[in-house]
Amino acid sequence: MRAIIIGAGIAGLAAALKLSQLGWDTLILERAPARRSGGYAVTFGGIGHDGAERLGILPDLKAKAFATAELAYHKPSGERRFALDRDTIAATTGPRSLTILRGDLETVLYDKVRDHTEIRFATTLTHIDQDQRTVRVTLTDGTIEEADLLIGADGLHSATRALLFGPEQDFLLDLDHKVAVYMLDRRPAAIAPGTTATLSSKGRTAAVISIGDGRNVAFFGYRAGHARPGEDVATQLGRVYGDLGWVIPETLAGLQRADSVYFDTISQVVAPRWSTGRVVLLGDAAWCVTLFAGYGSSLAVGGADLLGTSLADHPGDIPAALTTWEARLRPEVTAKQKLGRRVKGVYAPANPVVLWLTQLPLRLATLPPVRRYLTRRFIKG
Numbered sequence: 001m002r003a004i005i006i007g008a009g010i011a012g013l014a015a016a017l018k019l020s021q022l023g024w025d026t027l028i029l030e031r032a033p034a035r036r037s038g039g040y041a042v043t044f045g046g047i048g049h050d051g052a053e054r055l056g057i058l059p060d061l062k063a064k065a066f067a068t069a070e071l072a073y074h075k076p077s078g079e080r081r082f083a084l085d086r087d088t089i090a091a092t093t094g095p096r097s098l099t100i101l102r103g104d105l106e107t108v109l110y111d112k113v114r115d116h117t118e119i120r121f122a123t124t125l126t127h128i129d130q131d132q133r134t135v136r137v138t139l140t141d142g143t144i145e146e147a148d149l150l151i152g153a154d155g156l157h158s159a160t161r162a163l164l165f166g167p168e169q170d171f172l173l174d175l176d177h178k179v180a181v182y183m184l185d186r187r188p189a190a191i192a193p194g195t196t197a198t199l200s201s202k203g204r205t206a207a208v209i210s211i212g213d214g215r216n217v218a219f220f221g222y223r224a225g226h227a228r229p230g231e232d233v234a235t236q237l238g239r240v241y242g243d244l245g246w247v248i249p250e251t252l253a254g255l256q257r258a259d260s261v262y263f264d265t266i267s268q269v270v271a272p273r274w275s276t277g278r279v280v281l282l283g284d285a286a287w288c289v290t291l292f293a294g295y296g297s298s299l300a301v302g303g304a305d306l307l308g309t310s311l312a313d314h315p316g317d318i319p320a321a322l323t324t325w326e327a328r329l330r331p332e333v334t335a336k337q338k339l340g341r342r343v344k345g346v347y348a349p350a351n352p353v354v355l356w357l358t359q360l361p362l363r364l365a366t367l368p369p370v371r372r373y374l375t376r377r378f379i380k381g
């Protein structure tokens with residue numbers, strides 16, 4: 001059996017790993033000229049943790065995971081409002097969960113799969129054609145590749161989805177926020193190593209995450225009302241966050257030295273079905289639950305693992321395997337998308353009273369009796 005996979009992100013690499021473990025021949029087409037690095041911190045758990053265990057990558061993920069010593073909430077002036085310690089953070093994320101850089105998660109998958117799959121960089125697809133027996137994919141270099149299955153794991157702005165299911169605007173649900181994330185080459189002196197500092201003001205949030213191994217992440221998320229169409233990321237961040245002091249000017253200056261930046265709207269993908277015939281969408285291309293749900297990389301790995309299991313359970317009947325897989329996964333995706341839409345309302349409140357109310361549960365979590373309860377309930381229990 002042979003699969004062509006579009007995209008060498010978390011979903012594409014996890015699918016290649018699972019299928020190669022099942023004896024499939026796999027070819028990945030990646031539009032970028034080389035692998036990406038860095039990224040942002042992701043909480044990885046649930047279905048992703050289960051999938052990672054079955055894929056045999058959990059020890060490698062744990063080796064690259066990091067624990068935040070303190071998550072401090074600040075006022076725009078830099079004055080500290082309150083902070084969660086390591087145990088409380090662990091209690092709020094729960095057991096069977098880890099925090100890892102997106103790029104490190106990708107690296108773990110890449111290292112496991114690189115000897116078992118062919119990856120063609122700077123290549124994408126221009127046409128898809130399928131019948132009852134095979135799927136043919138025309139590549140940008142003009143060649144045609146044939147396979148039993150095509151997996152579109154090419155992210156939020158999926159070309160596979162556009163070619164087969166229709167234009168992007170039919171599937172994207174804009175959650176009215178923008179996000180910019182990049183690696184910082186220097187940790188602002190006010191941020192202690194291994195800690196995360198965050199602030200929220202007038203519909204804008206910013207955070208600096210110190211991984212503790214010398215790497216640092218700058219994160220900006222804000223209501224789309226602050227954005228102006230056509231503005232580049234540096235101009236937009238400078239204008240939107242320009243009135244804030246403390247570590248913000250230093251963090252904004254780091255953008256000039258960053259290798260790359262992730263800058264996009266926060267949008268969900270809502271598709272009535274994820275497959276047609278021998279073509280299936282996987283990961284953000286299919287469902288993008290967004291950072292508001294904090295579960296996209298988990299769904300990418302867990303979804304890839306379950307996809308392989310379903311294909312193995314339906315030998316010779318790919319459409320049936322894809323239908324069964326979707327029925328198994330869709331309730332969880334729907335629940336996470338609902339959560340993402342709820343979080344949208346409270347993520348970066350414009351009103352200080354709403355901000356105070358949204359932070360209240362976190363403040364309570366810092367109180368010793370509540371923290372003891374959370375620790376008992378989630379860590380020891």
Ligand SMILES: Cc1cc2nc3c(=O)[nH]c(=O)nc-3n(C[C@H](O)[C@H](O)[C@H](O)COP(=O)(O)OP(=O)(O)OC[C@H]3O[C@@H](n4cnc5c(N)ncnc54)[C@H](O)[C@@H]3O)c2cc1C
Pocket residue numbers: 006007008009010011012029030031032040041042043044045102123124125153154155156157158159160179181262282283284285288289290291294295296297298299300
């Ligand atoms: C700021 C932020 C914080 C997040 N936090 C969390 C979190 O805490 N927990 C969590 O689980 N998830 C989190 N997520 C979500 C998670 O990062 C994504 O859901 C996950 O990375 C999606 O992986 P993917 O492989 O489906 O897509 P992507 O990572 O987008 O990968 C797609 C790949 O396809 C390639 N590609 C694109 N177009 C083409 C094309 N036409 N042809 C060939 N290749 C193509 C791209 O170059 C890329 O390599 C967060 C996301 C963001 C932005």
